Every structure is written in structure tokens, then in C-alpha cells.
Amino acid sequence: MSVIPHRWPATALGAAAAAVLMVALSACTGSLFKSKEPAQAVYMLTIAPAPAGARMEIPADLTLLRPRVRPGLDTSLIAALYPDRRLDHFAAARWSAPLEEVVQDLALQAFRGDAHVQNVHTDISSFGTGYWLELDVADFQAEYGASGSAAGSAPPTIHVRLAARLGASRDRHVLGQFEADIHESAADNRLTAIVDAYDRAASAALAKIVADTGQAIAAQRAGGS
DSSP: OOOOOOOOHHHHHHHHHHHHHHHHHHHHHHHHHOSSOOEEEEEEEOOOOOOOTOEEEEEEEEEOOOOOOOTTOOOEEEEEOOTTEEEEEEEEEEEEOOHHHHHHHHHHHHHHHHEEEEEOOGGGTTTTEEEEEEEEEEEEEEEEEETTOOOOOSSEEEEEEEEEEEEEETTTTEEEEEEEEEEOOOOOSSHHHHHHHHHHHHHHHHHHHHHHHHHHHHHHHHEEE
């Protein structure tokens, strides 16, 4: 007598296959979705307030355009530069946003805190009135000497170099170009001390940009051009 094999219903076979698949997925979920990378610490820079009585008068509307950042620095990672010109980044740390956004926010803080500006904003729709300012970020890194390293004991020097172009919105004419080139030594090689030196360097660089901008606008207004 022949034996007729038992045929499982299609629905039962589907359920069994799904159960096997779920067990297999649950076994490897840890390796698929759990990263072994350390969590990144996020650092936010802040402009130091101007000394009392040192705020510059800028009676004009000013639009701060999005900065242009040098290739290699156009990231949210915190850059470190070595004597052989090798560019690296600090592990498990980053800025609160890509560097172009960080610098634009710092510039906004500087003009609002260091100057009496009639109106300062980053809204490109207001570009047709008043003045515009564009920044190039040429340097924004921690520079180590020959004996130092991110893992060593010698602290780095923070180098912030900004080039600015100021123009009149009505005709896009460039009224002036100026640069701020600042070096600030970190107190030690801890990342908190390095970020503190970044704060000081960025504040000093943008204080110069604010002062130069105010002087250029005052000269242009006095000349009536």
C-alpha cells in the first residue's frame, strides 16, 4: 500500500516560515542595529560679550550671507592640523552644526552683541536693502606643533582666519575687504580647554570684523557714495 504524504495548508506553511524568519532576525538584531561607535560629544561656541561702552554704532540694515568654508573644514567635525599639513579630527566630538552654520550664527551673535546695528539678519530675502557681508573661513582648526598631538601632552594653538567682503545691496558693489587672523593657545590638551580657546579665537576674529565693517559703512555714508 502506498503512503500518501501529508500536505500542509499554504497558510500554515507561511506562518511557519514567518516564525523562522523572526527568530533569525531577532538573533542578529544586536549586530545590525547597535553601533559600537562611541557617542559623540556636541560642542556649541558662543561669542564673548563686548566690554561695556565698546559697542560700535552701525546705523544700517545688514544681511549676513552664508559663509564659504575652505574644503576640509566644511563639516561639523572639530579639525586638528599637524606640522606635516595632515588634517585630522578629534574623536567622538563635533560642533553643534556644520561649520558654515556655526560661523554664521557666531557672526550674528557678534553683530548683535558688539554693535548697535539698525537691523542685522541672515534672511536672504532682505538682500535688496542696506548692506551685505560675506565671510570666507580660511582657517578654523587646532594646530599642533612638532612635539604635540591630539593624544600627547602639548596643547594646540587655535587658528581662526576669516576674510570678509562688505557690499551695498542696491548695486552689489564691494565697499571693502578685510581679514581677521587670530591665534589662541589652549590651556591644556583636554577638549574642553581646546573648545574654550576656539571661543576666544572666534570672538576676537569676529570683533575685528565687526569693527572693520562699522568703519567701512561709516566711511561710505560720510562720502555719500
